Amino acid sequence: MTSTTAPRTGRDLFLVANTVDELGGVTAWTHQMARLFQGAGHRVHVIGVHEAELKLPLPADLGYEVTSLYPAHPPTPRPVRGLNRLSPAAHRREARRLADRGRAVARLSELFRAARPGAVAVVTQVWPMEWLREADTAGLRIIGMSHESYAYTRACHRYRSVKRNYPSADRWLALTQEDADDWIADGMHNVGAMPNALAHLPEIPSARTAKVVCSVGRLADQKGIDMLVDTWAEVAPHRPDWTLRIYGAGSDEPDLRRQCTELGLDRSVQWMGRTDDVAGALAESAVFVQSSRGEGFPLALMEAMASAVPCAAFDCAPGVREIVRDGEDGLLAPPGDTAALADRLLRLTGNPRLRDAMGERARVNVQRFSEERVLERWEELFALLER
Structure with missing residues (x-):
């Protein structure tokens, strides 16, 4: 040329x-x-x-x-x-x-x-x-x-x-x-x-006081929401006062809702639909979870960290582990290992001091992007x- x-x-x-x-x-x-x-x-x-x-x-x-x-x-x-x-x-x-x-x-x-x-x-x-x-x-x-x-x-x-x-x-x-x-x-x-x-840094970070775990993404196979539901089935009995809010829309929604019902999770899972206010959803959450089968450089993960919400995610791509510093500002689990992801969620939901420390570090660290x-x-x- x-x-x-x-x-x-x-x-x-x-x-x-x-x-x-x-x-x-x-x-x-x-x-x-x-x-x-x-x-x-x-x-x-x-x-x-x-x-x-x-x-x-x-x-x-x-x-x-x-x-x-x-x-x-x-x-x-x-x-x-x-x-x-x-x-x-x-x-x-x-x-x-x-x-x-x-x-x-x-x-x-x-x-x-x-x-x-x-x-x-x-x-x-x-x-x-x-x-x-x-x-x-x-x-x-x-x-x-x-x-x-x-x-x-x-x-x-x-x-x-x-x-x-x-x-x-x-x-x-x-x-x-x-x-x-x-x-x-x-x-x-x-x-x-x-x-x-990183699209923006919210002026006021999440207080991380609401007992809510948040997921944001299309309800499609790549995003692994079926694995998230299986993960939550392991978390929910230990955290009966916590709620999983799933934001997103997609063709897999009927099957995912049916899976949720079959696992007896309807009382602890809220299907929020698509949202134009991701920052608002994150402000009302204490933990963010990402269960994708594959990713590139996920924006939702960065947005959660910018809101000082600590993340638990499958280590499914180099972009995920470049954004999240495992053990410092979030927790990563081997790809597809729902038991390991459940363990990370149990650690974050069960330890307010860990949540706060990781959330604050996440908000600082993500600004390099x-x-x-x-x-x-x-x-x-x-x-x-x-x-």
């Missing part, structure tokens, strides 16, 4: 994600960074492949442009075998898919071509690179990202997409140096590390790519 110099007024930055409005941590991160970049003098455009069904609440006026290439999730291409090769309906569906894809790629190319010299496209998730590979990206610097750990990506279909699409990017960013080292050992040579940023510090790292990367 041609080396160019960014204008004095800032760069044109494209943040390209699966969606611009899906309820979830990556979408929240995308708009957080868009606000930061816009405030730093850049001209920001957030682009999503499609509009989401389960939406993240967003202000009507974001202060920057937002575009979705499709109104809904585009159809997945499927190999045509056997009799389907002779099916006129299958041919029509494939023709429509290709025509829609052509229009999406043309729209993406149009947006890129209108950018000023020195523009950068930050591809925040793996899937959108399928469209960028076909689009006109001449003159753009391309930064690819994943918001998963190396191990989680390695175990799923996205690994093949990374290996196919990201070697040609100007930089491929993992969330931690440990993940970056794993990608380098796997043969990637353009790798760097960039943590997520402040927006100001992370923005500085991004600016350093942009400057490096211009050379």
